[in-house]
Amino acid sequence: MSLTTRLRFLTYSHRVATHLHHFYSTSSILSQNSSxxxxxxxxxxxxxSLLKSEQNPHKILEICHAASLTPESHLDRIAFSVAISKLSESNxxxxxxxFLDDLLTSRPDLKTERFASHAIVLYGQAKMIPQAIDTFKRIHDLGIPRTVKSLNALLFACLLAKDYKELNRVYIEFPKFYEIQPNLDTFNTVIKGFSESGSTSSGYSVLAELERKSVKPNATTFGNLLAGFYKEGKFEDVGKVLKLMENHGVNRGIGTYNIRIQSLCKLKKSSEAKALMDGMLSRGMKPNSDTYSHLIHGFCKEGDLEEGKKLLKSMKSRGIQPSSDCYYSLVYFLCQGKDFDAALLIAKESMEKGWIPxxxxxxxxxxxxxxxxxxxxAREVIKQVKEKVIKNVEMWDEIEAGLPQ
Known part of the structure; x- marks a missing residue:
């Protein structure tokens, strides 16, 4: 065997060994106790499970690479989000x-607009809007088509980052410059941005643009406007929006009622919110767990713990299963109000369902x-919590050790 051939063979063997070592080491990260x-x-x-407790940025990347995450799976998208949250929290x-650039350029299966859009949203989650915009601009150079899907992802990224000024700029400039036709999701995201930033009235101009382009608004369009006007205390505009819904033939479903009920509760007008639910019931509409969750939180926050407890009983009697938020709100506010007996009963019921405040x-x-x-x-509560959680076990051990004997 010639020297050149031997060198080629050694180089190839080294590459194979490196690849196999990387494969087995990354796989073992996820399955340490199983072959x-x-x-x-x-x-x-x-x-x-590993990401939730990991702080080391290099280990976080190793875990993500080992799992070969894609945006196709809902669970994978959650894992991406947790990883980005961990990394951004530690700057x-x-x-x-x-990490995101490497995935976009080195994995052929991720050279899609779907993943590019997801990467843009993840940048928004990390409040890295310049990088989100740069990724949007580079999509075409990577051989990925650029459509309204990636435009909407960029607008949503701005919304996540609460960069409303940039959101408005992207909405005004990018569709024209990149020759992209906005759709209903585009307009709804922009209206939500105006709603969150305290300038909901600007949403009327977006609604007018929507009509000019013959795009039919939906319940989300009007829900965003309602939430904004409630937040700003513009009740006359709330009435106008409800009338506009009627004019456009958009049904006031449970989602619309829940937005109104939650908005009133946030304004410490929980009694008005409950009257709205009573009106729903009289029309034959059935509230859901979100309706009750908003009301329970609202009444408890206003100090009416008895009404909060009544609402929990009421929803059960109507065959509506309470959500975890219903229990969490009640346990928290009952403890604040020093009604520990009631808090204990509701906490036990919550833990039986696997929901730990x-x-x-x-x-x-x-x-x-x-x-x-x-x-x-108290000792029994600690025992039940320790059986169901993996976080803060040492802290619970300390609290238990400090209990009176």
Whole structure:
């Protein structure tokens, strides 16, 4: 064998060995206690579990690479989001840029507008709008078609980052410059931006543009306007929007009622919100768990804990299953109001369903129970929490050790 051939063989062997080492080491990250290959879904679940507790940016990237995440799967999108949140919280913005750029350029399966759009949204989540815009501009150079899908992703990224000025600029300039025809999602995102930024009245001009382009508005269009006008206390405009819904033949469904009920509760007008729900019931419309969640939170925040408890009973009697938020709100506010007996009963019911209120709320409950000489009940709460959670176990051990004997 000639020297050249031997060198080629050695180089090839080194590459194979490196690839195999990388393959097995990354796979072992996700399946440390098993030699059985993991399915795609199992990989993502394992990655999510590891990401939630990992702080090291290099390990976060290793976990994501090992799971071979794609935006096709809902679970994978959650894993991407958790990874980006972790990196942005620790200010590793260069790592985020390198990670997303590498995925876009090195993985052929991700050279799609779907992934490019997802990357743009992830930049928005990290408040990296210049990078989101740069990715949108580079899409065509990467051989990826640029359509209204990526434009809407960019607008949504601005919304996530609360960069309303840039959102408006993109909406005004980009469709014309890149020859992209906006669709209903485009207009709805822009209206939501105006609503969130306290300039909901500007949404009327977007609505007019929508009509000029013969795009029919939907419940989301009007819901965004309603939420904004409620937030700004412009009740006359709320009436105008409801009339516009009627004129456009858009039904006031449960979603619209929930927006109105939540908005009134935020304004500490929970009694008015409940009257709105009563009106729904009289029209034969059935509220859902979100309706009750808004009302329970609203009444409890206003100090009417009895009404909050009544609402929980009422929804059960109507065959509506309470959501985790219903329980979390009640346990939190009952502890604040020092009604620890009621808080304990509702916390137990929540935990039976697998829903554990956050550490602060449960700590407040335990301390409250100890304060009213119910140490055994406090100890039982700690036991149940420790059986169901993996976070803060050491802190719970400390609290348990400090209980009166």
């Amino acid at each position: 059985t290959p993991l399915s795609s879904k199992s990989k993502t679940r394992s990655a999510l 590793h913005f260069d790592t985020i840029r390198q 956050n550490f602060g709320t449960m700590k407040s409950l335990v301390e409250g129970l100890v304060g009213v000489s119910k140490v055994d009940e």
